[in-house]
Amino acid sequence: MGFFSKTLDKLKTALTKTKEVLTTDVRTLFVPGRSIDDAFLDEMEEKLIRADMGVKRVQLLKTAVRDSWKAGKIKNAEQAEGVVREQLLSLFPAEASELTLASVGPTVILVAGINGAGKTTSIAKLAWILKNQMNKRVMVCASDTFRAAAVDQLATWADRIGVDIVKHKQGADPAAVAYDACEAAKSRGVDVLIVDTAGRLHTQQHLMAELTKIRNVVAKKIDGAPHEVLLVLDATTGQNGVLQARNFGAAIDVSGIILAKLDGTAKGGVVIAIKDQLDIPVKFIGLGETPQDIETFDGTRFVGALFDEPKSV
Numbered sequence: 001m002g003f004f005s006k007t008l009d010k011l012k013t014a015l016t017k018t019k020e021v022l023t024t025d026v027r028t029l030f031v032p033g034r035s036i037d038d039a040f041l042d043e044m045e046e047k048l049i050r051a052d053m054g055v056k057r058v059q060l061l062k063t064a065v066r067d068s069w070k071a072g073k074i075k076n077a078e079q080a081e082g083v084v085r086e087q088l089l090s091l092f093p094a095e096a097s098e099l100t101l102a103s104v105g106p107t108v109i110l111v112a113g114i115n116g117a118g119k120t121t122s123i124a125k126l127a128w129i130l131k132n133q134m135n136k137r138v139m140v141c142a143s144d145t146f147r148a149a150a151v152d153q154l155a156t157w158a159d160r161i162g163v164d165i166v167k168h169k170q171g172a173d174p175a176a177v178a179y180d181a182c183e184a185a186k187s188r189g190v191d192v193l194i195v196d197t198a199g200r201l202h203t204q205q206h207l208m209a210e211l212t213k214i215r216n217v218v219a220k221k222i223d224g225a226p227h228e229v230l231l232v233l234d235a236t237t238g239q240n241g242v243l244q245a246r247n248f249g250a251a252i253d254v255s256g257i258i259l260a261k262l263d264g265t266a267k268g269g270v271v272i273a274i275k276d277q278l279d280i281p282v283k284f285i286g287l288g289e290t291p292q293d294i295e296t297f298d299g300t301r302f303v304g305a306l307f308d309e310p311k312s313v
């Protein structure tokens, strides 16, 4: 099998996977032929809340379905699904999930998030997709100099994927590593530089200041950098992710979200809560532990996956 068809197969598997992993029990609700009544509306409310899309949005959906039903416009579960889908789809404009790339010189992507969210793995995935699907020359920067094995972890991924890495020793100044990486990216003609950072809580002010410092260093070295500040959220934390996004967003001007570990949760609806409450676009979703387990976020496909049975695409 040639490289290209192999890549295509992996992508197909990933798409099928989204449907398999978003196993919310919303699907059992909209059975053909079922009539809408008060019990249906209550069950719909309960199931949508369990999918973790946020109480506010669930109330809006319930009201929309109830109003259409009372007005005699709809009468069965399939039509109710239509109303819900339409409202959810209207939340996701297609262009929002695209990565911003520099028109000239290296694009810099700064990646942040709390401990263990999935930052380094997501960087491996991003590097993979940029290199293999977008044909970019990629470099990663090991600015997590805090955790003992962090530099090695990133170096191992870089080696496996076949991208350059700039690293210093553990304990080095993360901003100094970023400085060197910017220099190297420019001199080696790199298209995309992805900067890994140590996990931190938004309440740790000195660590948030460190992120700002990294940001300022790359901004000084490369025009328009960072072109993206991606916050990695662990999907299994559900609504807590909304809180993290709000707090990181306030501190470092987050431009997009990578929602990791969506394969380990039935709380996929958190994407909708994030959209509703923060309006930061989800740009990628993580669906496993290998570099290929990534998908660019597509609202239409995502809403479809919430409702449809898994099937091959």
Ligand SMILES: Nc1nc2c(ncn2[C@@H]2O[C@H](COP(=O)(O)OP(=O)(O)OP(=O)(O)O)[C@@H](O)[C@H]2O)c(=O)[nH]1
Pocket (backbone or CB within 6 Å): 113, 114, 115, 116, 117, 118, 119, 120, 121, 122, 144, 147, 150, 197, 198, 199, 200, 232, 260, 261, 262, 263, 264, 286, 287, 288, 289, 293
């Ligand atoms: N199932 C699954 N596991 C994931 C995914 N993304 C990351 N992981 C796992 O989550 C764990 C933490 O991932 P890391 O990428 O090291 O997280 P991190 O945010 O860099 O962690 P720190 O640098 O320690 O803050 C690892 O065991 C990963 O394999 C995903 O999309 N799905």
Ligand SMILES: [Mg+2]
Pocket (backbone or CB within 6 Å): 119, 120, 121, 144, 150, 196, 197, 199
């Ligand atoms: Mg890490």
